[in-house]
Amino acid sequence: MNYEGQICRGPMERSSFMLPVEVGCAYNGCKFCTLFKHLKYRELPMEQIEEELKRVSTVGGNPRTVFLGDGNAFGLSTEKLLAIIERVHVHFPGCEGIHMDATVTDISRKSDEDLRRLYEAGVRHLYLGIESGLDDVLAFMNKDHTLEQAYRQIDRMREAGLIYDAHFMTGIAGKGRGIENAEYTAEFFNRTRPSRMINFSMFLHERAALYEEIQKGTFRPADELENLIEERRLLELLKPWGQEVLYDGFHDMIEFRVRGKLPKDKESMLARLDERIAVEKPGLTAFVK
Structure with missing residues (x-):
């Protein structure tokens, strides 16, 4: 796997195959974070993503779960995510769930129909960096959401069937x-x-x-x-x-x-x-x- 930066994902994803779909984090503004500061954010081309899928499937890889990296893969457009997911299922027919990190703002930018389509395509767990239950702390740390916004977007993703996981x-x-x-x-x-x-x-x-x-x-x-x-x-x-x-x-x-x-x-x-x-x-x- 060609990977730029430092791998950071929840420990519950240790058995998932990690598929890079972007470099860095599209937001990259949290005051405490240094994971992506040295990287210039960019989306990886479909050709590179497909090449990685072929490489793994050629040697017999057929993971049950796939984790899309890096910082906030859910921020990709719905159409690009659906295209990636379609290729995942072609190369990994045994895949039962596709997981990734997301921000509250990423969810807010997707319509209810987008969320439903992504769920139907196989997206399951979304990891949200909630960080704190105090609004003044979120503002000081330059998070991209308030608590009220988080409540609303978590309700929306749940209504679509997506599973909410929390970093704090x-x-x-x-x-x-x-x-x-x-x-x-x-x-x-x-x-x-x-x-x-x-x-x-x-x-x-x-x-x-x-x-x-x-x-x-x-x-x-x-x-x-x-x-x-x-x-x-x-x-x-x-x-x-x-x-x-x-x-x-x-x-x-x-x-x-x-x-x-x-x-x-x-x-x-x-x-x-x-x-x-x-x-x-x-x-x-x-x-x-």
Whole structure:
């Protein structure tokens, strides 16, 4: 596979075949993100996409699920997505679902008919970078949506049959706001009910625009202890919503990860967080790469 940049996708997609359909991210404006800053966004030509499909099918590849990369593949036009999906099914007749990242704005730009056609063609899971349940945090981080817009577009994609999965970040609200962010984010998730939840935790890098805010003193990063406490509070507040939910949480500074199925594993996940919180000591400093 010819791939430009850093591969970043939800851990639930580790068994999916990743098919690049674009380079970079069409939005590329989130203040905390550095994944695509060094890349010039462009759509890959159909000839290149078809060549990759042929390469894999020629050696016997016939994956059940395909993940379209990169940053927000759902932002491609409906017609191009349908053309790609048609070629996927030609080369991979066993494919049962096509998944990709999306933004709230990507969904808003597609009509109800577009969403329905994409579902009927085989699109299933869409991963949305929700990040936080606080509107002021979304605005500060230069996200492309408000909470009300997210509610509306998630309802629309669900009405079409598409499956909503969520990316979010503990620590994104900054030092001293972890519990507040946990409570509002839990409220958002209890209302929108994602089927998969990935907590990437706040990843700080000196090349991110957010680093300038840290230097100016307009953003104070939460340390890992506060991240752990925030994650615990969020999990504590999540309610069963009639379906099994896959949860995976990462932490940047420490080798610790909590994952499981909700609500079945909720108590054991909380217990693991309690154990780790007891190990961590107050006074940790923010870790900036």
